[in-house]
Amino acid sequence: MDRIAALKEIERRLLWLSSWTIHNANHIRPKGEGAVKVGGHQASCASMVSILTALYFDRLKPQDRVAVKPHAAPLFHAMQYLMGNQTREKLEAFRAFGGAQSYPSRTKDTDDVDFSTGSVGLGVAITAFASLVQDYIRGHGWGQGAEGRMVALVGDAELDEGNVYECLQEGWKHDLRNVWWVIDYNRQSLDGVVREGLWQRIEAIFGAFGWRVVRVKHGALQRAAFDEPGGERLREWIDGCPNDLYSALTFKGGAAWRQRLMDDIGDQGEVTALLDRRSDDALAELMTNLGGQCVETMAQAFAEAEGDDRPTAFLAYTIKGWGTPLAGHKDNHGGLMTPKQMEAFRAQHGVREGREWEPFETVADPEGLKRFLETVPFFSKGTRRHVAATYPTEGPVWLDDAEQSTQGAFGKILGEMARDKGGIADRIVSFSPDVTVSTGLSAWVNRRGLFAREGREDVFKGEAVPSTQKWAFSPAGQHVELGIAEMNLFLALGAAGLSHSLFGERLLPVGTVYDPFVARGLDALNYACYQGARFLIAGTPSGVTLAPEGGAHQSVGSPLIGMSQDGLAAFEPAWSDELSVVMDWALDYMQRGGEGDPDEETWLRDETGGAVYLRLSTRPLEQLRSARDEAFAQGVTRGAYWLRPPGPNTEVVIAYQGAVAPAAIEAAGRIGQDRREVAVLAVTSADRLNAGWTAAQRGRMRVGGGLSHVERLLGELPAHCLLVTVIDGHPATLSWLGAVAGHRVAPLGVEHFGQTGTIEDLHRHFMIDADAIVAAADTYSAGRAIRLRSV
Template identity: 65%
Template sequence: MAKRDLGRVEAIEALTRKSLWLASWMVHHANHIRPNVDGVKVGGHQASSASMATLLSTLYLGVLRPEDRVAVKPHAAPVFHALQYLMGRQSLQKLIDFRAFGGAQSYPSRTKDTDDVDISTGSVGLGVAFTAFASMIQDYVRAKDWSGKETSEGRMIALAGDAELDEGNIYECLLEGWKHGLRNCWWIIDYNRQSLDGVVREGLYDRIEAIFSAFGWKVVTLKYGALQRAAFAEPGGERLKAWIDSCPNALYSALMFRGGPAWRERLDNEIGDQGDVSALLNRRNDDELAALMANLGGHCVESLLEQFGAAGSDQPTVFIAYTVKGWGTPLAGHKDNHAGQMTSAQIAQLQSAHRIRAGHEWERFEGLDHADALETFLADVPFNRPGSRRLTSPPVPTIGPQYVGSGATSTQAAFGKILDAIARTDSELARRIVTTSPDVTVSTNLGAWVNRRNLFASTEMADLFQKEAIPSTQKWRFGPDGQHLELGIAEMNLFLMLGAAGLSHSLFGERLLPIGTLYDPFIARGLDALNHACYQDARFLLVATPSGVSLAGEGGAHQSISSPLIGMAQDGLASFEPAFADELSIIIDWAFDYMQRSGDARPDLADWPRDITGGSVYLRLSTRSIDQVPRTVDPTLADDIIRGAYWLKPPTAECDVVIAYQGVLASEAIEAAGRLGGDRRNVAVLAVTSADRLNAGWQAAQRARLHGNDGDASHIEKLLSDVPRHAGLVTAIDAHPATLGWMGSVLGHRTIALGVEHFGQTGTVNDLYRHFEIDAQAIEEAARNAARNSR
């Protein structure tokens, strides 16, 4: 047969059918054909994939350009992987191993999938909101004069299910986008009117339209396909359109599931008139009538191309695409289809409808005509140009620790001074830093940085207080040269912004060094977005301050307890809690390097997890001033600070107790040790700068030994090896005692762990330390007890 050129619409329609089949077969194979050795449900979302098949196919094959970035609806992952396979960007084996170890991921992942994932999704709503912040970061990058090269603006595009709009972070994001003049952002809503547990409420469309319009978005409704619009133009068509518009969601879904005869019966009974309407219906057989009623805007390639092509990039746009959940499959419309899967009989029915021969289920063009023409079409798809769409940017040189003097100070105050010292330099490091904060810029000590480096906005805005000659310590000038992005008080938005800025080198080809500040207790309010950012391997410095019950007068609502455990448990985040300003200087300098590392080594097999590949960094700081230790930081001490601990007072052979502290309790630990020294008892003091790093190194060493590698001991093992086995260990932290309590397990030292286990309350620092038994007296008594029991 001679090779034939296919029209754009015809080719995309054919490949839509193929992606629908491959997605359905992928899930069926994973659940019913591939051996299930543990008996646990594999899962997958055939119906949710089916509703997105046309939308995704039209976007990837007919609309997207390489510079566009896409967040795919999590439950549409099978269709996404199928399209990547058709374009040659995904291997067959990955499809065969869908949801198996090493296979295509359940939800699109930019770090764990090998195909072309721009933005990880999975925790619903976050991928959607992420695109808005990515667009803001794109504007930020393009406003700078770093490279002198012109780059094309990409559209940041999210595909979301209508039920995903229940997530609150989407609406927090809308407000922030309005404040920052959001551009180049498309959200495409799969309006299938079904959620996990049922059918969505009537009138949802009106609410969606009103909300987006209120925030300045253009709303494009994709309700009717080309077949429906043609039918509406026939005599009697206006009544069919009116019936569709008034049909309840649940009824439309039920009729979709029941098929052509049910449609005919219902339409004949409700609008049949033995005239124009009846003639319109009678001109179509049952299959044709079912196809007409299923031809909603979200399933019509012609309509989608027309509307996507007409939409500009500048104004944020939401497309409300009417679809049918389970479209094109025997599951179409059934209210239980979200997690439901086709039976063997149903998959066979679909296989027959797609003309797929047994044994040829995975072939790219099986069941399609004109395979050569389709291959040619795919090769010419703009999005499918050869090469990786992930960009790179060279590392930014660090400038060394910025020490900030001696005398009593807090780590929060030291942070502000260190950043101000960097701001004074004419360094590439200073130019690449971008700071952001959820309405706590001044109270987290970013004020000096902002005064020197200004706030970012696409157009200049003068500081009215300065213009009116009103004295103020803050000089709030906005402009394209600014390096601070001020956010409203929503922690989810902070972490989404940090995630987007922390991927700028890959998304936009320009390196940023993002620093985000917030109050330490409110990390928990943004944990999902923090995890999302780390899962994507975004790189940023998170500075959380003030922390602990040391924030005495603010009461329990503002006092953090579990945050160090969050820092230890969160993958991709190296957590520190320094006590002294010189420690903080060393850590911040190291963090700027760590945030930019990359490598091919397996992090879980490295001597230090992630030290080769790098990651993000979390600093837990305090507002409580403590006396600084007069000293010069040599390379050995600097290395120990980064590795997680060092001896402030080393042990001797006669040592019978060790006091190990982290963070602001340094003063109490040192005082307690002094009291004990007065009794001539040998006491050692271990300054812990990072329980996270200590624990990670210890775990890595244990894993290495289990694998037969008897290499160097971990840092904490080396430190504690100098302590006699009979000695006791007291750990102290202004946080949950489990943060350090594990240290007794390293070499078997008897341990008493002091910390805070319950909600805080108001009072003075002395009151609260005494109440929670973390003051110097409590530490001393615990140390005496530990020493007594060690004999």
């Protein structure tokens, strides 16, 4: 079959299948009680159909990776269905439980999604960081086969997202290459039509950061018409037509086009003759034959840009709703074809009733098209997810400092790991958004160097200027220095954390960020976890314990983020021995399992693994030496252990997490002087404790039996026992412990913005010091005595 003819057949089939999938979900499939519109974005699929067809079926190769515009998910699923990588059952269940997802998902879909999309803009930007990761892998002499191109299919409204422009600047810093962004420039968004002249801003911004911009405005039919007498005037009219008018005339159809063109440029001469040579239908086809809606033109544009690795933005002019009754209408973003419109659409495509799901229905030469599809390079190797080797951990790195902060210990542990080449440390790649020094990574970077595709010497060293930072850049470096944009950090961690699947090479990404600014990159953190990316992020320093820095740098709610974020195991150790165990565990946890979700009987991720979050502190603590044995390690990684075990008559348990440990220990000593039995629970991970508890409850409801770690810890405490929980963070992080076995809780923590001051001042002010813990125990005891007398 002729190549262009085949592409047009594919384009036509994908337009039908994607439209029918959405129609079936909204108008045919039974809905549950109280159901509302299912949705699916028929118009957004239609505007992208020519671009997707030309890209996947004429240009891409198996090593290329694509982030598909979220609203084009039905089109992507239809393409995979045509190629045998998607099932009819999942298409029929589109947007239903267990069916094809609303937006392409690596973890929920089964049809070879490269990058999850849905949180608009993030799927665009991650392709740039995936390219950087690919360069990193090549720089270290790893990876097999040809380099891939990282491609994003971008809705023009996605360019309103600020993270896109943060990404452009970071890409410029790192000599970005092998990236294509194809912008579906349909000039319509959910609420209206985009402002005139946006294309000029797009070209200027991308050009400023070294991108090539390819404007694809006119299709083959239009270019041919421009060569006719009067064609130049038609071109000038099209190029000058306002976006909203072009959309309105598209919706109204051929007769409206003719009337407007005759009014504006018709002269009973060449232009009139050009128009008269075409019927209303042919004129409508001509006027909607923009470059991005012409598969032949898009294929040519991609071919012409393939000769180098320069980052390229294709500005492809399209019609939202192209080829459907929704084309051009202002309200078509969330619009759906009515049953009557769908019947007309069916007739237009020649699809017989009952054969709507047939992949090759209406194809004149199905065997010829099948033979063509067998030759398409992108699909030639089937699904393209790799499996990478795993690397055994080497055990905890124990530190013997008499006094140490967890941030300092974190840097020392990595620094010690950096000494020996050839082990698991070779697979670590660190990232930091301009806070490398202040988050403890200096020793690691001094020993392992900074990554750059081209080597750069440390000028300060060359000029004999003394500095503790010996930072030379080379392709073998293992630290990637980023600008101060937390969204970029989490996108980079997400891309590197998928390297095992995308590129077949295991990386162990480690990032650092000031803990309060985890929230600034939260959308990208959530996005990375949703994809199943594996990384370790250290939020440091944290809490009001960062006393002199003031409220802007003091985190309050980040422990709750760690608890609530799926795919992320959160820890807040107090002692370096705990941190040593957690870091060793994390490097293993990041490599566990494969793609997909945890077992739904428990929803624990211990088999599937995931990412890890460490909440660290700059507060130096006099170190407590542990037994450094398996029992200690199990308690730490499961979330808690008894620092001071309870007895049969225990009245008070002090449960602490993180840098408030000294206050908990002091308070236990003071309370114990009143002959009340006091136990101290060292919580290393409220997240792991809570996840285990809820998983045990779920397991008991489904299969019966089983106690969680926290239930075993608290289950034998006397019923009258008081739990005093304390954390430099939101008190809800630990206050739920009372629900495990029905104990009273006195929750201490931080609920308001901090301010500058000393650690002692702020801990006293927020009532997380030893005095507050003692007072909480005394207040409870007094209240209990009053209640007993009353009874």
